[in-house]
Amino acid sequence: MSDSKNSPGFFRQSRIVARRDLKRESRHGEILLVTLPFGGIALLLVPLAIGTDTETLHRIGPGMFWVIVMLFGVFGAVRQSNAETSSQHDLVALIGLDPAAVFIGQATATFLLLVVFEVVLGVAAIVMYDLTPVGWGVLVAVVLLVAVGLSLLGTLAAGIASSSRSATALVPLLVAPMSVPLLLGATQSHEAIRLGRSSLAWVLMMTIIVLLLAVVGVLSARTIQEI
Amino acid sequence: MTVHFRTMSGSMTLVDLKKVSVRAGAVRILDDVTVTIAAGEAVGIRGLNGSGKTTLLRLLATLHPLSGGSGAVLGADLDTSDKYDVRCAIGYIGHQPGLYPELTLLENLSFVARSRGLTESDARESLRMVGLEGAIDRRAGHTSHGMQRRAEFARLLMTQPTLLLLDEPHSALDADAVELVDGLVDRTLDRGGAAVLVSHQPDRLESLVGRTYEIRGGTLR
Numbered sequence: 001m002s003d004s005k006n007s008p009g010f011f012r013q014s015r016i017v018a019r020r021d022l023k024r025e026s027r028h029g030e031i032l033l034v035t036l037p038f039g040g041i042a043l044l045l046v047p048l049a050i051g052t053d054t055e056t057l058h059r060i061g062p063g064m065f066w067v068i069v070m071l072f073g074v075f076g077a078v079r080q081s082n083a084e085t086s087s088q089h090d091l092v093a094l095i096g097l098d099p100a101a102v103f104i105g106q107a108t109a110t111f112l113l114l115v116v117f118e119v120v121l122g123v124a125a126i127v128m129y130d131l132t133p134v135g136w137g138v139l140v141a142v143v144l145l146v147a148v149g150l151s152l153l154g155t156l157a158a159g160i161a162s163s164s165r166s167a168t169a170l171v172p173l174l175v176a177p178m179s180v181p182l183l184l185g186a187t188q189s190h191e192a193i194r195l196g197r198s199s200l201a202w203v204l205m206m207t208i209i210v211l212l213l214a215v216v217g218v219l220s221a222r223t224i225q226e227i
Numbered sequence: 228m229t230v231h232f233r234t235m236s237g238s239m240t241l242v243d244l245k246k247v248s249v250r251a252g253a254v255r256i257l258d259d260v261t262v263t264i265a266a267g268e269a270v271g272i273r274g275l276n277g278s279g280k281t282t283l284l285r286l287l288a289t290l291h292p293l294s295g296g297s298g299a300v301l302g303a304d305l306d307t308s309d310k311y312d313v314r315c316a317i318g319y320i321g322h323q324p325g326l327y328p329e330l331t332l333l334e335n336l337s338f339v340a341r342s343r344g345l346t347e348s349d350a351r352e353s354l355r356m357v358g359l360e361g362a363i364d365r366r367a368g369h370t371s372h373g374m375q376r377r378a379e380f381a382r383l384l385m386t387q388p389t390l391l392l393l394d395e396p397h398s399a400l401d402a403d404a405v406e407l408v409d410g411l412v413d414r415t416l417d418r419g420g421a422a423v424l425v426s427h428q429p430d431r432l433e434s435l436v437g438r439t440y441e442i443r444g445g446t447l448r
Contacts, residue, residue, distance in 0.1 A: 007344040008344055013342065016338065016342055020327070020334075023334060024327055027330070027366070087321050087322075088327060090290055090321060091339075093314065094288065094315075094317055094318075095314075095315075095339055095343065096314060096315035096342060097342050
């Protein structure tokens with residue numbers, strides 16, 4: 001039955017891995033059934049903690065949204081570090097998949113989950129904080145860039161930490177500080193639009209970070225797999 | 228690039244380890260291991276827990292780096308990136324099942340099948356061959372250890388590796404499944420492959436292998 005002549009190409013391999021991860025997520029629902037509700041609760045707790053003054057919520061709402069997305073998005077990375085046992089890791093190493101394709105596939109699955117996460121929390125933030133979204137084009141770009149950046153960062157960190165017994169603690173420690181430029185880019189883009197300034201520089205910075213993470217992830221995938 | 232070479236008897240050498248050692252920090256797990264395995268050969272490794280059996284098997288699977296000596300598996304030098312090219316031809320079953328508990332048995336095997344350019348019907352057929360046709364839609368995490376083992380044998384039947392590496396293949400198996408292990412080894416040898424079976428139950432190995440080594444303190448005897 002074995003026929004390596006029909007081996008799938010790079011992007012098909014990535015799709016196979018992403019599909020596997022999404023199927024697994026759909027069964028245990030760690031991001032959508034656990035992390036997402038907690039993110040929603042965090043959004044709800046902010047007005048309770050600082051008061052329900054509409055003007056204050058208007059002012060800090062977008063920033064709080066991005067902080068919560070970043071903090072809870074890190075759980076997406078933790079999900080991956082917990083997701084693979086050593087025997088599953090061995091299986092993937094021996095199955096013949098390109099480690100770079102595996103990296104892209106895992107990051108793609110996390111990206112899709114994070115987009116859903118951001119959109120649901122975003123709608124919740126608009127309703128709870130009575131926000132009026134401005135600059136839709138930039139907003140969509142920033143949502144996508146944050147999701148791509150966090151998923152790449154998470155996949156990279158999970159790979160590095162996978163051989164460590166302390167991966168669950170290590171991954172957030174790796175991802176959280178490195179996601180600060182993304183947080184800065186997301187909040188400052190919004191602020192620039194609100195003040196009628198161009199947000200291009202911030203979006204560009206986020207794009208460069210994302211591209212760098214993708215290149216580092218793809219180039220180091222084999223090395224990380226062998227750790 | 229992988230280059231197979233022949234022994235003096237003319238058969239192709241699939242495993243060639245020379246004075247291999249493996250260390251974990253200051254601890255020597257394998258020491259001065261020299262072994263050659265030719266195509267069509269099945270070799271047994273027995274030894275006590277912690278003697279280095281699993282490390283040897285993982286080394287042969289190219290999953291563990293050498294600390295000293297030299298080695299080649301399926302013609303690929305274990306010290307170079309050539310080893311990645313031969314991984315597709317290695318079938319390894321370790322202590323823990325290489326299955327995703329959230330996925331059904333069919334989904335698990337389909338993942339492997341698609342990764343290898345095979346189809347879901349190949350996965351289905353392999354599960355049928357190991358007697359799991361009635362359990363294909365059960366999540367792997369909800370099946371017994373014996374069924375998980377069978378599913379792993381199904382994976383090897385489907386991927387048809389040249390080098391078969393089985394760690395305690397008989398554990399948790401009923402009599403029918405023990406025959407599956409025999410069949411799997413026979414098929415591999417018939418295709419011109421080789422098999423290495425690790426067990427701490429010598430009687431299980433005898434009927435399957437041509438020669439048996441004992442591993443003690445990381446050294447083959």
